[in-house]
Amino acid sequence: MRCRSAVSAMLVVVGSIVTGVSGAHAQEPEPVAAVLDRIVSIGGSRAEVTAIDGRQVTVRIRSAAMGREVSVKVQRPADTTVARPSLYLVNGAGGGEDTATWEQNTDVVDFLAGKDVNVVMPIGGAWSYYTDWREPDPMLGVNKWRTFFLDELPALVDTMFATTGKNAIAANSMTATSVLQLAIAKPGLFRSVAAYSGCAQISDPVGKQFVDVVVATGGGDASNMYGPPGDPAWVANDPVVNAEGLRGTKLYVSNGNGLPGEFDKPGDSHLVTWGPVGLANQIVIGGVIEATTRWCTVNLQNRLEELDIPATFDLSTQGTHSWGYWQKAFKNSWPLLAEGMEIHA
Incomplete structure (x- = not known):
């Protein structure tokens, strides 16, 4: 009950604040600028390079599953004379639509x-x-993001650019849950997965309440996602319950304990909002959220140990739900991500 109360307090605070051919190589490696205005279509989904900024390419994808356009940034390697693997770097709850991005x-x-x-x-x-939501949401619209990430996006990326088809994926906060779900849904697509400060356990009352309020923060209704409480879809999409599906995937999972640490100091460059208010929000709000996700992460760790599935866990003794820790965690996880993509770290 103590944990349930802590989660409830956190939720109040938070409320205030391609069916395709993934791995196919359709063209020889080429300079970044050569892909400008290229158009690729696969299975009703369509991708077009619309802009280049240095080594970054902006691709507009028309998702057949969602009937909407999605913008995707692709940073190309310095040397494109040979095929390269792909790391899918996923933003958190804001989806990269706000300033809370990597x-x-x-x-x-x-x-x-x-x-x-x-x-x-x-x-x-x-x-x-x-x-993939079962119903359109009045605020968030049609969401078939699992289909987009598994069947549309990799196939289009692999066809548009010269890739090896060896993928990894990393995400923080809300989407740290998502990348585990994606790995379970299509084993082998992402050879290595890194999840930082996420709550993987979504079908128990505490985890479901966490999901409900995260979705509601954006104005959505999670019942349009997996149905009402008790619907089997919540269990079917719970990475802890379905952890057997992670066998064979290289896993890195990190979480702080919610107590202020090395990046929770005045003037730290990672503060989203500068000044005393920004620091207070990071320590208080970020502390409660991180303590809650740690509970979820420990449960995932116990489940993987029970199933004898190898995974690297970094449960730091201190740290809040904030960017300084995620930057550090990413770099700590890079060797594992690189190993899955079969490149040197």
Whole structure:
């Protein structure tokens, strides 16, 4: 009951604040600029390069599953004379539609600029958990993000650019749940997965309440996602319950304990909002959220140990739900992500 009360307090605070051919290589490697205005269509989904900024390419994808356009940034490796693997770097609850992104709050994208990898960064799907919803939502619309991530996006990326078809995926906060779900839904598509500060256990009362309020923060109704409480879809989509599906995937999972740590200090460069208010929000709100996700993460760890499924867990003794810790966790997880993509870290 103590944990349930802590979660309830956290939720009040939070409320205030391709069916395709993934792995196919359709063309020889080429300079980044050569892909400008290229158009690729697969199974009713369509992708078009619309802009280039240095090594970053913006791709507009018309998703057949959702009937909407999705913008995707792709950072190309410095050397495109040979095929490269792809890392899908997924933003949190805001879906990259706000300023809470890896690119704006960390140096991870710059870090990856020195690696032999395509960095794929989708924009959209805020508060959706990047899953397939059973019903359209009055606020969040039609959400078939699982179909997009598994069947549409990789096939289009692999066809548009020269790739090896060896993929990894990493995400923080809300979408740390999503990447585990995606790995279970299509084993082998993502050879390595990194999840930072997520709540994987979504079907028990505490986990479901967490999901409900995250979705409601964006104005959505989670009953349109997996149905009302007790609907079998909640259990069917719970990564802890279905952890057997993670066998064979290289896993890195991290979480702090909610107590202030090295990045919870005045003037820290990772503060989303500067000044005393920003720091207080990070310590109080971020602390409660991180303590809750740690509970979920420990349950995932116990479940994987029970099933004898190897995984790397970093349960730091301190740290809040914030970017400084996710930047550090990403770099700690990079060797595992690189191993899955079969490249040097």
